[in-house]
Amino acid sequence: MKKILILSVLLQALTLSAFAQDWAELARYQEANQALLAGEEDPSRVVFMGNSIFERWESTCPEFFAGSYVCRGISGQTTPQMLIRFKQDVVHLNPSVVVILGGTNDIAGNTGPSTLEMIEDNLSSMAEIATANGIKVVMCQLLPAYSYGWAPDVDPRQDIIDLNQWIKEYADAHGYPCVDFYTPMVNPFKALKVEYSVGDGVHPNEAGYAVMAPLVEAAIEQAMAGSSIATQTADDPDIEVWGGKSVIHVKTQAADHLSIYTPDGVCVAEYDLPAGISNLDMAPGTYLVKSLKSTRKIQVR
Incomplete structure (x- = not known):
């Protein structure tokens, strides 16, 4: 009995040691990534970058991932773990779109205490890395949960709700499609x-x-349709402008005046904007957006 107990302790120690050496579980998809890259470019x-929600999706509905959809979810993962493996499991696979869902395990405390701001930083960092590498981004709001069986003290x-609100605001501000998994799946008890x-x-x-499937597929289609995100100009660092679906998104540090022109120089709208985020309804097309200091070319879908 004593030998069995000692052996059990040793096995647990080895398991914990292995996990500590690969905290982000980078080894999990290495072989699958190599096989994918050895095939034809798609x-x-x-x-789909995420946690068990995506990992279980593939095992529950394998036909959903039979085509161009690639699952890179790992059960139990938090957003810092996802961020560490983001380049390996997303960027290096050269996708057109990444679907990002994460944060519920952070709230549960799977890898230690985590504030909402920490989660937001990790989610926005993944989106920024994707955008910098020419990958379209789809942000996902978290599914509802009343409690966690593995973390019973956490409500x-x-x-x-608060994190989902931030995800929606961040996605809107940056012209990313946002999937609302929460609303159709929540009951009156949240x-x-x-x-x-x-x-x-x-x-x-x-x-x-x-x-969930038609919701995320609609967002992927929207992302595939694409919108050009204007590059920030050095002479006007206090204003950001993106083209989105039937809207121009504007984020200003201070009040500004915007004039919107067609490519042939016809002014179609003018706005005096306060500081903060504004969403300007526009018909699909190409526009020149002029602020007080600079001009940007924006594509609205």
Whole structure:
């Protein structure tokens, strides 16, 4: 009995040691990545970067990932772990689009205490890395959860709502499609609907994934359609402008005046904008957006 106990302790120590050496689980998809890159280039490739919600999606509905969709979800992962492996498991695969879902395990404290600001920093960093590498971004709001079976002292309900609000605002500000998984799957108790849960109140069942699939596919289609994001000019660092779907997104540090022109020089709109984020409704097309200091060319879908 004593020998068995000692052996069990040693095995646990070895497991913890191995995890500590590969904290972000970079080894998990290395072989799959190599096999993928050895094949033909796929211009419509979409990588799903996330946690168990995505990992279970592939195992529950393998047909969903039978084409150009590539799952890179790892159960239990937090956003700092996802950020560490983002270049390996996303950027190096040369996808057209990345779908990002993360944060619920951070709220649960899987890798230690985490504030919402820390989660937001990690999510925005992944989006920035993708954009810098020419990859379109789809942001996902978290699914509802009343509690976590593995972290019974944590009440995640308000944190999920607050983080989802930030995700939506960040996506809108940067012209990224945002998938609302929360609204169609939440019940009056701010919990995952029973009919969409495997029974733990956190993970979707096949019916839940059937709700999620058309939502994320619509967002991917929107991202694929594309919009050009104007490059920030050195002479006007206090204003950011993006083209989106039927809207021009503007973020200003101070009040500014914007004039919007067609490519042939016809002024179609003028705005006196306060500091902050403004969303200007526009018909699809190409526009020249002039602030007090600079001009940008914007494509609205």
